[in-house]
Amino acid sequence: MNIKERARTILYILTAVASIATWIYCNHLTSLLKTQEQKNISLWAEAICEIEKVDLDGEISQVVYKIIEENNTIPAILESKNYGQFSCVNIDSAIASNKDAILHEIEDMQKDHAPISIDKYYTLYYKDSIIIKQLEHYPIIQMIVSFMIIILSIVGIRISNKADQNRIMVGMSKETAHQLGTPITSLLAWIELLKIDNYNPEITCEVEKDVNRLVQITDRFSRIGNTPELKYNEISPVIINSTKYLESRTSQNVKYTLEIPQNQNVAIPMCIPLIEWVIENICKNAIDAMQGKGKIKISLSFDDNYAIIEISDTGKGIPKRDFKAVFKPGFTTKKHGWGLGLSLAQRIINDYHKGKIFVKSSEIGIGTTFRIQLPKN
Secondary structure, three states: OOHHHHHHHHHHHHHHHHHHHHHHHHHHHHHHHHHHHHHHHHHHHHHHHHHHHOOOOOOOOHHHHHHHHHOOOOOEEEEEOOOOEEEEEOOOHHHHOOHHHHHHHHHHHHHHOOOEEEOOOEEEEEOOOHHHHHHHHHHHHHHHHHHHHHHHHHHHHHHHHHHHHHHHHHHHHHHHHHHHHHHHHHHHHHHHHHHHOOOOHHHHHHHHHHHHHHHHHHHHHHHOOOOOOOEEEEHHHHHHHHHHHHHHOOOOOEEEEEEOOOOOOOEEEEOHHHHHHHHHHHHHHHHHHOOOOEEEEEEEEEOOOEEEEEEEEOOOOOOHHHOOHHHOOOOOOOOOOOOOHHHHHHHHHHHHOOOEEEEEEEEOOOEEEEEEEEEOO
């Protein structure tokens, strides 16, 4: 884990801790406020009782009136046991004027708080004020917002990282194509000299094929970052030609098997040089995985929407946890490698051809099968 990743992880942990701490503190404040509201509503009830006890000619303290007026947030109902009457405060007028509605409201209040008996003649029912309910919901809202911010930041970082990886990949590809250009031009000139001197035509022909292949590879690298032009071509000859080229330049210890439908000539939109590169790259990885000895099977099939290419080997296999990781830039199991081959292959298939490439199956010590799905349209 690098410094940036550690910093992000620490930031996420601190955000989560802050959210949890806020939630705990809000719960503490809510508890204190509930206790205070219980005292306030009890005082209100006692004030109401005091008024009812006073005779018509008696005097009522202004403090009593003040206590009654101060309660403008806590919904409460005071029941007089002797007279079966109810005094309501902060209750909707439609409920306060209907005895059945009051009784139903009392049932709801008893779910929140136990009733309070006052002077044996009165029972007080009440529920939390709107302020307490908002305070109870605030930590939850804050935690949701915090986690949304974390998720959005993770998505943003991933998008940014992917864009950076793409820029690096494009830059490396174009620089590689540029660096290959000069020696390839020289090799082509040497081949022409060999032809003029009539030097071993068979060897000269094979060398020319390899140099032409280098020209194609350079062209492929120069195309990375540019949207390729897709043209309808039959897929079968592309697979056959790629396999023949690889077979002629691979150890005899590697056996190739082709399973190509003979009576299905299906043309699909593609860039031939890039598709050839993907097939060759997977096959070369397979040869490395088999340590230069084993079997490679390439099959072609079709369904309603896709041309399906499967490339299987008898190599060391890929752990299931790495099925997706093998396509990430920099992932490699080789001692000497950049880990860009399968990442480029995924870009070519997924981004340029709107297809799919993935590890279909793999078993350690038995082999791996890659599947490529190219849209017919």
